[in-house]
Amino acid sequence: MGITSFYFLCFFAFILILYYLIPHKLQWGLLLLCSIAYYLLSNNGMLILYPVASVSVCYAGIRLLAAVPPENAGKRRGVLLVTILANIGILVVLKYVNFGIYTIDGIARIFGSSGDLIRSVDFLVPLGVSFYTFSLLGYVIDVYYGIARPQNNYLKLMLYGMYFPVIISGPILKYREHGEQFFEPHAFDYRRVTRGLQRMAWGFFKKLVIAERLGILVDTVYGAYPDYAGTYIWVATVCYAFQLYTDFSGCMDIVLGMSESLGIILPENFRTPFFAGSIAEYWRRWHITLGVWMKEYVFYPVLRTRFFTELNRSWRDRFGKKRGKQYATFAAMFILWLTVGIWHGGDWKFVIGSGLLHWFYIVMEELLAPPCAALMEKWHVDAGGKLVGLIRIVRTFFLVCIGDLFFRSASVGDALAMLKGAVRVWNPHILWNGALLTLGLDGADMVIAAVALMLLLIVSLLERTGSVRDRVARMPLPVRWLIWYALLFAVILFGCYGPGYSAGEFIYQGF
Amino acid sequence: MGKMSREEVYEKLNEVFRDVFDDEDITVTDTTTADDIEEWDSLEHINLLAAVEQEFGMKFNMGQVVSMKNVGEMVDIIMAQI
Numbered sequence: 001m002g003i004t005s006f007y008f009l010c011f012f013a014f015i016l017i018l019y020y021l022i023p024h025k026l027q028w029g030l031l032l033l034c035s036i037a038y039y040l041l042s043n044n045g046m047l048i049l050y051p052v053a054s055v056s057v058c059y060a061g062i063r064l065l066a067a068v069p070p071e072n073a074g075k076r077r078g079v080l081l082v083t084i085l086a087n088i089g090i091l092v093v094l095k096y097v098n099f100g101i102y103t104i105d106g107i108a109r110i111f112g113s114s115g116d117l118i119r120s121v122d123f124l125v126p127l128g129v130s131f132y133t134f135s136l137l138g139y140v141i142d143v144y145y146g147i148a149r150p151q152n153n154y155l156k157l158m159l160y161g162m163y164f165p166v167i168i169s170g171p172i173l174k175y176r177e178h179g180e181q182f183f184e185p186h187a188f189d190y191r192r193v194t195r196g197l198q199r200m201a202w203g204f205f206k207k208l209v210i211a212e213r214l215g216i217l218v219d220t221v222y223g224a225y226p227d228y229a230g231t232y233i234w235v236a237t238v239c240y241a242f243q244l245y246t247d248f249s250g251c252m253d254i255v256l257g258m259s260e261s262l263g264i265i266l267p268e269n270f271r272t273p274f275f276a277g278s279i280a281e282y283w284r285r286w287h288i289t290l291g292v293w294m295k296e297y298v299f300y301p302v303l304r305t306r307f308f309t310e311l312n313r314s315w316r317d318r319f320g321k322k323r324g325k326q327y328a329t330f331a332a333m334f335i336l337w338l339t340v341g342i343w344h345g346g347d348w349k350f351v352i353g354s355g356l357l358h359w360f361y362i363v364m365e366e367l368l369a370p371p372c373a374a375l376m377e378k379w380h381v382d383a384g385g386k387l388v389g390l391i392r393i394v395r396t397f398f399l400v401c402i403g404d405l406f407f408r409s410a411s412v413g414d415a416l417a418m419l420k421g422a423v424r425v426w427n428p429h430i431l432w433n434g435a436l437l438t439l440g441l442d443g444a445d446m447v448i449a450a451v452a453l454m455l456l457l458i459v460s461l462l463e464r465t466g467s468v469r470d471r472v473a474r475m476p477l478p479v480r481w482l483i484w485y486a487l488l489f490a491v492i493l494f495g496c497y498g499p500g501y502s503a504g505e506f507i508y509q510g511f
Numbered sequence: 512m513g514k515m516s517r518e519e520v521y522e523k524l525n526e527v528f529r530d531v532f533d534d535e536d537i538t539v540t541d542t543t544t545a546d547d548i549e550e551w552d553s554l555e556h557i558n559l560l561a562a563v564e565q566e567f568g569m570k571f572n573m574g575q576v577v578s579m580k581n582v583g584e585m586v587d588i589i590m591a592q593i
Contacts, residue, residue, distance in 0.1 A: 141573070142574065144574075145572055145573050145574025145575075146574055147574040147575075147577070147578045176578075295553050296577045299553070300556075300557055300573065300576055300577065301573060303557040304557060304560075304561075304573070304576070309561060312558070312561070322533075325558055329554050329558075
C-alpha cells in the first residue's frame, strides 16, 4: 500500500480522526497498531519479523548495557559491538550478499569464467530496512554514550523503529531529538493539523504532477538509451534530477506533513538543494538526515581512530600543517562516501553515482579552491557577486546530474555508454524541432511540467527567506482558500495516476 | 596537571583555537559556537578536538563530540577531566 494510493489516504483520514478522539494517553498505542497494520498490508506479512527482530536486538542490547556497571568499560563496549553487528548483519545479508556475489562473478568473467562462479540468492527485502536500521543504531549508540535516555518500554521502542510514515523512505530519526514526542499526548490543534495537510498536498503535487510526469520521459530515454544520443540524454538526465528531487522531497513533504498533523515534528531532509553553490553544500541540503547520520556515526568515529590520528600527524609532518590535515581528511572522506554509496544499494552504480563520484567532486573542490580564488583576484572578478554565484549553482547542478546518470542507469556500463553518447553527438536542434514530443509526453504534458517546475522554483525561492505556508496563512481568507483549493485541484486534474488512482512507488522506497 | 581555573582553561583554549584555525584574532567565550568561526565546519571539528585533547591531556567521548553545543560545554568537559 503506497502512501500516495487512494486506500492509504482513506486509512490515514480514519487514523487522524480516531487519533484525536481517543484518550491522548493511548495515541502512541494507536500509532503502533497502525504501523504494524501498515507493514502487514504493504508487505509479505512475514517480513515484519525483520524490523521486530531489529527492535528486539536493540531493546535487549540496551537492557544488557544498563545491567553492566559503568566501570566495566570492556563489557559495555562488547555489548554495544554485538548489538551493532547484529543489526548491521541483518542489513548486510539482505542487501549486500548479492552485491558481493555479482562482483565476484564479474571479476571471474574478466578472467575467462563462462558461467556464474557463485549463484545469487533471492531475498525478500523488508520495507524500509536501511532507514529503520540506521534510526535504531543511532539510538543504541547515543544511549551508550549517555546522550539519549534509554527507552525501557519495548512497545514504545517498537513504535520509534516502525512508525509507519517514516518506514517508507525516512527521514532517518535521532531518538535523542525526536524520539520522546511519539509517546507524548497530543491535543487537537487546528492550525497544526491544517498545516500538516497543506504540506501533504504540496508533496502530492511534487510527486504526482511533476515526478510521475517527468518519469515518463526519463523512462523512455533510459529504457532504450542506444536509440538516443546527445541532447536527448542531457534532457532526460536533467529531467531525472528533478524527478528524483520532487519524488523524494515530495515523499518527505507527505511524511512530515502527515506527522505534523499528528503533532509529531520530524527532521527536515531537504533545503532547496539545487541552490547549492558547491557539492559539499549540496550534501548539507540534500538527504540531510543521512548526511548527519553518516557524519556522526561514520565520519567522526573514523577520523578519531588511532590509525587516522597517526595518519594526520605523520602527513602533517610530511606535507605541512594545512596540507597534511587536508589529505588525512580526504582519506577519511573516502570511507564516508564509500559508505554513503553502499548505503544506497548493493550495486556499483550507486557506489559511484551517489558515493565515490561525490567524494571526487568534494576533493577537487577543496584542492581547486585556492587557485580559483587566485585567478579570480587576478582577473578582478567579484567572487561574492551574483554572476559567480549563479555559475557555481549551475556547475554544481551539472555535477549532480552526472552522478544521477549513474544512479538511474541500469549499470555502470550503461552509464558510461550513455555519457559517451551524450558527448559524441551534437544535436541541440531537438530542443525546438518537436523531437522531444516523441518521448512519451505530449505538448500539454510538457506545458504542465514546465509550469509546475516554475511553481516549484518560485516556492523554493520564497522558502529561502521564510516558510511559504506562513506567508499564505497571513493572506486574506478567500486568497488562502483559493491557493490551497487550486493546489488540490491541480493534483487531482494534472496528477499522473496509475491503476486504481495510485501513483508508482517512491524511488527511495527501494533502499 | 594541577587544577586550572576556568580563566586559565580559556587562556590555553584560545591558543588552541588560534593555532587550529590560523587566526590570531580568535577569542572564544562560553557562548561561542561553530557558527561564529567560519572555518569551524564538520571537517575541522575533529581536528580541533584532537588539538584540545592533546593540549589538556584529556579525551572527549563520541557522545560529547556530537552533542556539545558551544565552547562553554567544551570547557565544562575539559574542567571535569583535568
